Amino acid sequence: MNSAADPLASLPLRDDLQGMSPYGAPQLQVEVALNTNENTHPVPDAVVDAITDRVHLVAGALNRYPDRDFTALRKALASYLGHGLDERNIWAGNGSNEVLQQILQAFGGPGRSLLSFVPTYSMYPLLALGTGTRFIAGERDADFSLTADAAARQVAEHAPSVVFLCSPNNPTGTALELDVVDAVYRAGEAHRTVVVVDEAYAEFAREATPSALTLLEGRPRLIVSRTMSKAFALAGARLGYFAAAPEIADAMRLVRLPYHLSSVTQATALAALEHHGALLATVEDIKTQRDRIVHELTRLGLAPSASDSNFVFFDCGGDAHAMWQALLDDGVLVRDVGIPGHLRVTAGTETETSLFLDAVTGYLSAR
Numbered sequence: 342m343n344s345a346a347d348p349l350a351s352l353p354l355r356d357d358l359q360g361m362s363p364y365g366a367p368q369l370q371v372e373v374a375l376n377t378n379e380n381t382h383p384v385p386d387a388v389v390d391a392i393t394d395r396v397h398l399v400a401g402a403l404n405r406y407p408d409r410d411f412t413a414l415r416k417a418l419a420s421y422l423g424h425g426l427d428e429r430n431i432w433a434g435n436g437s438n439e440v441l442q443q444i445l446q447a448f449g450g451p452g453r454s455l456l457s458f459v460p461t462y463s464m465y466p467l468l469a470l471g472t473g474t475r476f477i478a479g480e481r482d483a484d485f486s487l488t489a490d491a492a493a494r495q496v497a498e499h500a501p502s503v504v505f506l507c508s509p510n511n512p513t514g515t516a517l518e519l520d521v522v523d524a525v526y527r528a529g530e531a532h533r534t535v536v537v538v539d540e541a542y543a544e545f546a547r548e549a550t551p552s553a554l555t556l557l558e559g560r561p562r563l564i565v566s567r568t569m570s571k572a573f574a575l576a577g578a579r580l581g582y583f584a585a586a587p588e589i590a591d592a593m594r595l596v597r598l599p600y601h602l603s604s605v606t607q608a609t610a611l612a613a614l615e616h617h618g619a620l621l622a623t624v625e626d627i628k629t630q631r632d633r634i635v636h637e638l639t640r641l642g643l644a645p646s647a648s649d650s651n652f653v654f655f656d657c658g659g660d661a662h663a664m665w666q667a668l669l670d671d672g673v674l675v676r677d678v679g680i681p682g683h684l685r686v687t688a689g690t691e692t693e694t695s696l697f698l699d700a701v702t703g704y705l706s707a708r
């Protein structure tokens with residue numbers, strides 16, 4: 342796809358990268374940015390101080406490489422997760438995207454495949470591409486749900502090296518039942534498929550939505566990934582991690598770059614974990630705003646999906662791009678995820694949520 346319009350066309354790029362565009366949600370300057378599922382609450386002052394203190398402590402030793410095994414951080418992450426996990430079960434990277442990439446570097450790669458069920462997180466095919474892993478776009482039902490039978494059938498059919506299950510699914514917002522995870526794992530037994538459950542939004546789950554952490558015991562190729570980018574309000578710090586059998590964590594050492602987690606990152610994450618109570622205090626508020634969006638959009642006739650996350654996916658009952666533009670004209674940026682007739686909005690603060698709902702109401706009455 343070398344065209345005059347492609348500024349990279351003159352470079353000797355890998356064949357499979359030619360004509361590709363980089364991942365990128367627009368980073369527009371708007372009053373109300375509800376398009377990337379960030380936690381829109383700033384980091385509380387007490388946590389800012391704790392992070393600053395910890396970073397100050399390591400700053401004088403930045404002439405040295407960091408602890409390559411980030412043992413203190415792995416201990417803290419294990420204790421945060423609970424479920425009887427310890428540091429041997431934990432791995433971390435610069436965001437869960439890096440962790441997912443490392444999983445593909447170790448278990449995917451040339452001649453191997455990644456199965457995921459679309460629509461899902463748009464980074465998965467890009468991570469597959471970057472690691473030379475063939476991406477298989479599995480299917481969901483018309484309402485974007487995924488049943489245990491349908492998922493297991495597709496795993497058996499494709500025999501993928503790795504499966505990514507996004508729960509709750511981004512962009513649709515609903516968590517998977519654990520019977521789906523179990524059925525996928527069992528369907529992959531014959532080919533020793535590695536099954537990853539991406540629980541980036543786990544802390545926002547509705548009451549009684551269980552985590553796949555409860556399934557780790559006895560499943561040596563199951564991985565549950567998490568991030569500090571969403572509930573912890575720490576997207577800028579870049580810290581993602583997973584829990585799995587110790588052998589899986591050990592395998593990551595074969596592909597990670599040496600010293601990949603900087604001393605500053607480790608210090609920041611440790612301080613944040615020590616203050617997880619203060620950081621996660623916004624979660625309940627965000628869930629309240631999320632439920633309010635679901636309730637109000639339903640009242641307006643817009644059919645939102647059930648959400649276990651900090652965002653809501655909804656059928657806008659018409660032209661999604663026209664609605665996206667109208668909201669932007671009102672200073673509210675939501676996400677057009679490329680699914681006809683649908684948009685995704687992040688639950689923000691109470692004020693941001695009100696501005697979003699006002700803009701929607703205004704648009705619908707003018708439409």
Ligand SMILES: *Cc1c(COP(=O)(O)O)cnc(C)c1O
Nearest residue numbers: 436437438462511541568570581
């Ligand atoms: C936001 C998000 C992530 C987090 O990525 P980080 O690299 O940890 O910031 C991972 N998975 C999904 C599905 C997401 O929506």
